[in-house]
Amino acid sequence: xxxxxxxxxxxxxxxxxxxxxxxxxxxxxxxxxxxxxxxxxxxxxxxxxxxxxxxxxxxxxxxxxxxxxxxxxxxxxxxxxxxxxxxxxxxxxxxxxxxxxxxxxxxxxxxxxxxxxxxxxxxxxxxxxxxxxxxxxxxxxxxxxxxxxxxxxxxxxxxxxxxxxxxxxxxxxxxxxxxxxxxxxxxxxxxxxxxxxxxxxxxxxxxxxxxxxxxxxxxxxxxxxxxxxxxxxxxxxxxxxxxxxxxxxxxxxxxxxxxxxxxxxxxxxxxxxxxxxxxxxxxxxxxxxxxxxxxxxxxxxxxxxxxxxxxxxxxxxxxxxxxxxxxxxxxxxxxxxxxxxxxxxxxxxxxxxxxx
Amino acid sequence: xxxxxxxxxxxxxxxxxxxxxxxxxxxxxxxxxxxxxxxxxxxxxxxxxxxxxxxxxxxxxxxxxxxxxxxxxxxxxxxxxxxxxxxxxxxxxxxxxxxxxxxxxxxxxxxxxxxxxxxxxxxxxxxxxxxxxxxxxxxxxxxxxxxxxxxxxxxxxxxxxxxxxxxxxxxxxxxxxxxxxxxxxxxxxxxxxxxxxxxxxxxxxxxxxxxxxxxxxxxxxxxxxxxxxxxxxxxxxxxxxxxxxxxxxxxxxxxxxxxxxxxx
Numbered sequence: 001x002x003x004x005x006x007x008x009x010x011x012x013x014x015x016x017x018x019x020x021x022x023x024x025x026x027x028x029x030x031x032x033x034x035x036x037x038x039x040x041x042x043x044x045x046x047x048x049x050x051x052x053x054x055x056x057x058x059x060x061x062x063x064x065x066x067x068x069x070x071x072x073x074x075x076x077x078x079x080x081x082x083x084x085x086x087x088x089x090x091x092x093x094x095x096x097x098x099x100x101x102x103x104x105x106x107x108x109x110x111x112x113x114x115x116x117x118x119x120x121x122x123x124x125x126x127x128x129x130x131x132x133x134x135x136x137x138x139x140x141x142x143x144x145x146x147x148x149x150x151x152x153x154x155x156x157x158x159x160x161x162x163x164x165x166x167x168x169x170x171x172x173x174x175x176x177x178x179x180x181x182x183x184x185x186x187x188x189x190x191x192x193x194x195x196x197x198x199x200x201x202x203x204x205x206x207x208x209x210x211x212x213x214x215x216x217x218x219x220x221x222x223x224x225x226x227x228x229x230x231x232x233x234x235x236x237x238x239x240x241x242x243x244x245x246x247x248x249x250x251x252x253x254x255x256x257x258x259x260x261x262x263x264x265x266x267x268x269x270x271x272x273x274x275x276x277x278x279x280x281x282x283x284x285x286x287x288x289x290x291x292x293x294x295x296x297x298x299x300x301x302x303x304x305x306x307x308x309x310x311x312x313x314x315x316x317x318x319x320x321x322x323x324x325x326x327x328x329x330x331x332x333x334x335x336x337x338x339x340x341x342x343x344x345x346x347x348x349x350x351x352x353x354x355x356x
Numbered sequence: 357x358x359x360x361x362x363x364x365x366x367x368x369x370x371x372x373x374x375x376x377x378x379x380x381x382x383x384x385x386x387x388x389x390x391x392x393x394x395x396x397x398x399x400x401x402x403x404x405x406x407x408x409x410x411x412x413x414x415x416x417x418x419x420x421x422x423x424x425x426x427x428x429x430x431x432x433x434x435x436x437x438x439x440x441x442x443x444x445x446x447x448x449x450x451x452x453x454x455x456x457x458x459x460x461x462x463x464x465x466x467x468x469x470x471x472x473x474x475x476x477x478x479x480x481x482x483x484x485x486x487x488x489x490x491x492x493x494x495x496x497x498x499x500x501x502x503x504x505x506x507x508x509x510x511x512x513x514x515x516x517x518x519x520x521x522x523x524x525x526x527x528x529x530x531x532x533x534x535x536x537x538x539x540x541x542x543x544x545x546x547x548x549x550x551x552x553x554x555x556x557x558x559x560x561x562x563x564x565x566x567x568x569x570x571x572x573x574x575x576x577x578x579x580x581x582x583x584x585x586x587x588x589x590x591x592x593x594x595x596x597x598x599x600x601x602x603x604x605x606x607x608x609x610x611x612x613x614x615x616x617x618x619x620x
Contacts, residue, residue, distance in 0.1 A: 183481040183482070184481075186480060186481050186482070186483050187477055187480050187481045190480040190481075190483075190487065190491065191466070191469075191470070191473045191475065191480055191487075191490075191491065191494075192477040192480045192481070194459070194463055194466055194467050194470075195467070195470065197456060197458065197459050197463070198456050198459070198467045198470075200456075200458075201455075201456035201457050201458055201459060202454045202455065202456055202457070204418060204438070204450075204454060205450065205454035205455070205456070206456075206467065207437070207438040207439050207442075208416060208418075208438040208439075208441075208442055208447070208448055208454075209442060209447070209467050209468055209470050209471075209530065209534060210439060210442035210443055210470045210471040210534070211439075211467065211470050212439055219477060223477070266458070
């Protein structure tokens with residue numbers, strides 16, 4: 001398909017338009033309960049953004065990394081300190097600088113990827129997870145010597161206007177996520193993404209074509225950490241509204257890893273699908289438990305069942321569709337369009353036979 | 357009828373001097389020297405395990421020989437890496453296919469344009485006008501190569517799904533896309549049928565003829581080697597046992613012995 005605008009095809013532009021109309025017009029008009037914004041939409045956007053970061057390093061560059069939450073913590077606490085100590089930067093400026101600080105950590109912890117690979121790299125990258133959290137806990141300066149352990153995040157103020165209602169915060173997250181997603185797509189489809197994938201698929205051949213392994217891997221780790229850092233800042237300021245290192249523990253890293261794998265490695269839309277699935281699935285199970293069984297099942301049992309179903313689905317997915325839900329979605333669309341085509345052909349044939 | 361070449365065979369472009377390579381106690385190559393002249397088609401032949409692929413890997417910097425030097429374009433290169441050689445204008449294909457399996461044919465060939473891509477990731481992310489211009493140039497060149505290799509119909513297919521013969525073609529395409537002055541081909545015709553081999557020979561000769569690209573190839577099919585190469589070097593047990601024109605090689609007793617075996 002020929003690109004009509006930049007590197008985008010007509011189909012991409014339609015998709016983008018549909019997403020924008022849905023998220024900017026439809027959702028704000030039809031969803032009025034705060035719960036949806038504060039507990040579902042905002043964390044979804046934040047985690048999808050972090051998952052894009054994980055996709056860059058794992059899905060596109062093929063480096064098994066586990067420690068996205070560590071970079072998120074770096075971003076979140078950098079944001080807190082920047083707003084506290086350098087108020088002139090403003091919210092957007094602080095957000096970008098937080099991302100850059102996280103990216104610096106990404107470069108540092110991405111360096112082992114030059115020597116080790118696969119599961120060993122995964123273990124090496126775990127260091128980022130533990131080191132960053134330890135550092136924040138150890139040095140009181142990062143938490144502004146707050147003794148309680150949980151710091152309240154500052155209010156979001158952009159250009160003098162406060163963004164404190166759930167809807168306003170949703171729009172902040174949406175704007176940041178949209179911009180960064182588009183940038184990620186541009187990279188993934190352009191020469192940058194080709195270098196990443198070349199390193200993923202066959203590093204020795206990539207090197208023989210002039211792709212520098214050092215540069216490409218470090219770049220991927222930096223970009224990944226930048227996305228995670230920005231996502232972490234948004235996660236803390238829009239969703240948690242507080243900052244505590246425990247919120248960015250290894251469980252969150254695993255969650256992002258699962259979102260990445262379930263969504264589909266090496267896809268950007270997979271990041272959104274995977275994040276939605278992992279966030280919404282417990283909500284769905286809960287409401288099924290409450291509405292269908294009317295509380296007959298104990299809440300603790302429901303949460304156990306959730307884990308069981310979750311693990312089962314993970315295994316089923318890995319066996320039947322290792323390319324994830326993005327691929328599944330693609331297949332469904334293809335089947336529908338094929339059905340359409342074949343029914344069109346039938347119509348044509350029947351109309352022809354009628355004529356004759 | 358003597359056929360007139362557009363690019364006359366010139367001075368040595370690549371010189372391999374006294375290379376020795378061993379893996380632990382196993383000697384793969386022993387004190388081997390030969391050269392490749394500009395614009396020629398040079399074949400490296402030899403029985404299995406003679407050290408042919410190891411030789412290419414030494415030239416390209418994947419293996420580091422214990423002894424000896426490689427000179428390229430008149431310069432002795434002290435610390436060879438695949439990346440440095442690529443930047444100097446040397447490209448290659450691999451014996452066991454080293455394509456980017458999950459990427460499409462077009463994308464594979466586009467990776468070959470890496471050294472003609474100067475924009476950085478930020479410029480790509482922002483899709484600046486110069487990125488679009490550069491991308492278009494690279495795409496046009498890649499499409500040219502695709503139509504040259506007659507693989508237009510599969511350009512959007514992931515290479516992992518293609519049959520072997522086509523993958524070999526794509527790999528040649530990727531090497532061509534670099535616009536290198538010399539291309540090393542590691543068994544470009546292995547596992548192909550007669551027709552595919554004939555096609556491949558045609559492509560190799562056409563590239564050599566039209567672009568003047570120097571070709572170094574490892575090949576087992578003697579008929580093919582003798583037909584298309586200007587000069588042949590024969591390796592056996594990591595040593596050069598013959599070096600010359602196809603006719604000279606065919607008359608070389610050592611080569612005949614190596615291939616047919618000899619009574620002791």
